[in-house]
Amino acid sequence: xxxxxxxxxxxxxxxxxxxxxxxxxxxxxxxxxxxxxxxxxxxxxxxxxxxxxxxxxxxxxxxxxxxxxxxxxxxxxxxxxxxxxxxxxxxxxxxxxxxxxxxxxxxxxxxxxxxxxxxxxxxxxxxxxxxxxxxxxxxxxxxxxxxxxxxxxxxxxxxxxxxxxxxxxxxxxxxxxxxxxxxxxxxxxxxxxxxxxxxxxxxxxxxxxxxxxxxxxxxxxxxxxxxxxxxxxxxxxxxxxxxxxxxxxxxxxxxxxxxxxxxxxxxxxxxxxxxxxxxxxxxxxxxxxxxxxxxxxxxxxxxxxxxxxxxxxxxxxxxxxxxxxxxxxxxxxxxxxxxxxxxxxxxxxxxxxxxxxxxxxxxxxxxxxxxxxxxxxxxxxxx
Numbered sequence: 001x002x003x004x005x006x007x008x009x010x011x012x013x014x015x016x017x018x019x020x021x022x023x024x025x026x027x028x029x030x031x032x033x034x035x036x037x038x039x040x041x042x043x044x045x046x047x048x049x050x051x052x053x054x055x056x057x058x059x060x061x062x063x064x065x066x067x068x069x070x071x072x073x074x075x076x077x078x079x080x081x082x083x084x085x086x087x088x089x090x091x092x093x094x095x096x097x098x099x100x101x102x103x104x105x106x107x108x109x110x111x112x113x114x115x116x117x118x119x120x121x122x123x124x125x126x127x128x129x130x131x132x133x134x135x136x137x138x139x140x141x142x143x144x145x146x147x148x149x150x151x152x153x154x155x156x157x158x159x160x161x162x163x164x165x166x167x168x169x170x171x172x173x174x175x176x177x178x179x180x181x182x183x184x185x186x187x188x189x190x191x192x193x194x195x196x197x198x199x200x201x202x203x204x205x206x207x208x209x210x211x212x213x214x215x216x217x218x219x220x221x222x223x224x225x226x227x228x229x230x231x232x233x234x235x236x237x238x239x240x241x242x243x244x245x246x247x248x249x250x251x252x253x254x255x256x257x258x259x260x261x262x263x264x265x266x267x268x269x270x271x272x273x274x275x276x277x278x279x280x281x282x283x284x285x286x287x288x289x290x291x292x293x294x295x296x297x298x299x300x301x302x303x304x305x306x307x308x309x310x311x312x313x314x315x316x317x318x319x320x321x322x323x324x325x326x327x328x329x330x331x332x333x334x335x336x337x338x339x340x341x342x343x344x345x346x347x348x349x350x351x352x353x354x355x356x357x358x359x360x361x362x363x364x365x366x367x368x369x370x371x372x373x374x375x376x377x378x379x380x381x382x383x
Contacts, residue, residue, distance in 0.1 A: 057333060061325045065250045065318060068161045069100035069125055073245065083245065085164060089127055090155040091118045109139040118154070128153045165249035166257070169235050173228075206230050206366065214370035218377055222370070225268060229261060230366040237317060237358030241351060252361070253318040255310065262306035265369040270302075273376040305372050313365050320354045 071083035084101035096115040103113050109121040112130040119130040121140045128151040130140040141151050176195065183196040192200050211219035211226055236251040251257055281298040284291070327350065330343045 057326075057329045061322055061329065064325055065253060065321045067250075067254065069158055070104065071161055071164070071245055071248075085161065086159045087127070088157040088159065089115070089120075090157060091116060091120075092154070093117045096154070109141045110134070112140050120154075121151075123149060126153065127156065161249045162251050162254050162257070165236070165239060165246065165251050168246050169232065169239060169251070173231055173235060177227075177231075202231075203227065210363070210367045210370050214367065214374040215377065216374070218374075222268070222373055225264070226366050226370055229264075229369060230362050233261070233313065233365050234359060234362035237361060238355070240317065240321065241354055241358065250318065250321055252313055253321055255314045258310045258314040261313070261365070262310040265309060265372060266303075266306040268369075269305075269372045269376045272373060274379070276379055277376045305368075309365060309368055313361055316357065316361055320350070320357055324350055324354070 069085050069087055071085065073081045073083070075081050082101075084099040084104070087096075087098055087100050087103075089096045093116045096118065098115065103120075103122050105111070107122050107124050109123040109128070109130075112119050112121055114120070119140075120127050121130045123139070123141055126149075128141055128149060131142055131151060134140050135142060141149050144150050176199070180196050180199055183192070183194070187193075187196070191197075206227055207219065207223060210230075211223055215222055233252060236257075239247045240250055240252060242248060281302065282295060284294045284298055286294050324347055327343050327347045331337070331340050
């Protein structure tokens with residue numbers, strides 16, 4: 001089947017590159033905020049009275065789903081085997097860059113290191129300006145009454161694990177789609193073969209079951225975006241379930257990534273909104289005396305749609321990772337090997353379910369994006 005009229009290589013490549021570029025920027029800009037809860041909670045455990053300190057399973061789980069400056073393989077401390085990633089900090093004296101392995105030996109802010117004339121400390125993977133004197137725990141940081149670190153910190157523009165995973169998934173998609181697009185160009189009118197034959201049913205699924213029902217005859221203009229979103233989300237969902245390199249990064253469980261995907265849908269919806277769409281917002285079909293109530297509601301609705309897209313994908317993927325890690329943690333919480341006989345089969349079962357969930361979440365994000373865009377381009381006569 002000839003799909004060359006909807007499978008436009010240039011449009012698809014530009015859409016994918018733009019989405020990934022915006023996502024990478026957003027991941028870098030919000031990496032510190034996303035892992036802040038992990039750092040703060042770790043600080044609370046660090047500074048708790050000795051009698052109240054105990055191993056926190058929740059912190060272990062949060063550590064595994066959070067972003068990181070390294071790709072951890074196995075082991076801890078001096079026996080740790082990992083792939084260090086570039087740390088890029090914008091300090092008061094300008095940019096600083098180094099591999100994370102250079103300053104990963106102490107993650108408890110007890111060792112001060114100097115880069116470009118700036119005294120810095122590593123506290124649970126986050127870099128802060130060092131205090132002049134150590135606190136009662138020997139750490140060169142200060143905390144407030146809520147045990148939150150109050151030290152200033154440089155702007156972190158590092159290439160983290162999520163960023164690397166984003167780039168890997170983008171490269172995979174570009175290679176695959178360039179190959180398929182070239183196949184459609186060279187095999188016009190011929191039966192698909194190889195990778196083309198494997199992906200064509202999925203492309204037809206996106207076209208016939210997502211784009212056409214929501215967008216009607218206008219579907220072709222938005223197919224590059226819908227295909228990009230669907231395969232991008234699906235691939236990263238699957239890569240997040242792979243426990244070893246290059247998988248294991250929680251990309252679609254990073255709210256910065258889901259936010260940028262939702263922003264792309266919001267921009268497409270807003271830019272393509274027609275007179276009828278904006279008429280529903282600023283001149284809703286209600287008695288005039290309800291305008292002061294309905295117009296603000298309609299305006300708020302413009303933003304709640306992409307927010308729902310963002311939170312739904314983020315929450316479902318993160319919940320799946322937490323559930324799997326929680327089941328594994330039962331073995332260590334109950335401290336019994338017999339629990340493994342129950343926990344491990346459940347982990348395998350949930351992992352299989354997550355394979356289905358990964359596809360379903362890609363489908364839901366894509367069909368809702370198509371629905372919102374369809375509402376924006378719908379003409380009055382089509383109601």
